[in-house]
Amino acid sequence: MNEISVPRPNNLDAFWMPYTDNKSFKDKPRMLARAEGMSYFTPEGREILDGTAGLWCCNAGHGRREIVEAIQKQAAIMDFAPTFQMGHPIAFEAAARVAEMTPEGMDRVFFVNSGSEAADTALKIALAWHKARGDSQRVRLVGRERGYHGVGFGGMSVGGIGGNRKQFGAQLPYVDHLPHTHGVPGNLFAKGQPENGANLAEVLENLVALHGDTIAAVMVEPLAGSTGVLVPPKGYLQKLRELCTKHGILLIFDEVITGFGRIGANFGAERLGVTPDIMTMAKGLTNAAVPMGAVATSNQVYDTIVNGVPAGIELFHGYTYSGHPLAAAAAIATLELHRAEDLPGRARAMEPYFEDAAHSMRDVPGVIDVRNMGLVAGIELAPRAGKPTARAMDVFKTCFDKGVLTRVTGDIVALSPPLIVEKPHIDRLFGTLADAIRAVPA
Secondary structure (H helix, E strand, O other): OOOOOOOOOOOOOOOOOOOOOHHHHHHOOOOOOEEEEOEEEOOOOOEEEEOOHHHHOOOOOEOOHHHHHHHHHHHHHOOOOOOOOOOOHHHHHHHHHHHHHOOOOOOEEEEEOOHHHHHHHHHHHHHHHHHHOOOOOOOEEEEEOOOOOOOOHHHHHHOOOHHHOOOOOOOOOOEEEEOOOOOOOOOOOOOOOOOOOHHHHHHHHHHHHHHHHHEEEEEEOOOEOOOOOEOOOOOHHHHHHHHHHHOOOEEEEEOOOOOOOOOOOOOHHHHHOOOOOEEEEOHHHOOOOOOOEEEEEOHHHHHHHHHOOOOOOOOOOOOOOOOOHHHHHHHHHHHHHHHHHOHHHHHHHHHHHHHHHHHHHHHOOOEEEEEEEOOEEEEEEOOEOOEOOHHHHHHHHHHHHOOEEOEEEOOEEEEOOOOOOOHHHHHHHHHHHHHHHHHOOO
């Protein structure tokens, strides 16, 4: 692998790091310099087993030659082309590849650059659809407590994580929330979908009674990842689909994490047997090699908006980099890898072993719940008295020092390794995590 020459000593001051305790990090940096297969490597050459697929995104593992060569080839052919009022072939090919994987009847793909942009785009499409149908009063958006839909004002407003909102004052108007599904009695240490909590979807009836026919869309994650791995109760999404259809509300699935094999199918919609009207995606779309996201819509949603305008631009929305040539090349190569290596099938085959390893954590002191589905697990820790999140962060740092990358959200350790993971990797991942939890003060 090529080494990058840095002409001067590294300076940590200039980069304002996202979602980071900058003062703490820059006092004791954790640096990654190279990646290959299942592992990162520090500048000193120390291996770090990747237990998080980067940030839920490197599903095919790191440094995949097929993706690298596709990006290099495309960069030499054409580095950039706009997609406003013109196009380039590779963007259309990438969209067709995505449409081959989405649920039947969801064949229209709008490219963006991230999950955050996908969320805001999906919300705008929902509003535009109702307007095109003459239902301009439908302007209200419903999310879910503890939901995460990126950091744009649309996704942040519909999302329900307080820490992401408290610094920024007013959010979008006309937003309401369903309750989350965490902590339902009887669901502790559930393997896969828990038995209890489907009735929580029925709160949507209360919101309809309150707001009338002003609700445009409901947006949820099939499996909530960033808030701590909240697996949907059995029947919950089916009930939500039924109620949205009943009341003329569009159902949006945020599949940024659950897409592209993460829970043992192309998308969460497929694994969980519920088809939304709109779905967002990113992360695994390009194996994170080039930033890219997308929104897939039902053909009916697309046709209504496009045919509802007699001439001219139908949707006044887009980004300079929508369908970027390098991102499109990365997406095509990534999706071919997913097909050729059946990464969703590999994830499904490895799920029982991963599940058993995750639930072996039940006997580790301080572990108060374990949740899992596909190759995702959430290990919830009892918080340190008076210092929420501190215990899990110390576990994260200890794991890194021991050569394993994990992710924490609150006092939950979230694990989501690349889908090429093997049994020895799983043993090392959970063994190191168990040792770290025991080593960190309660």
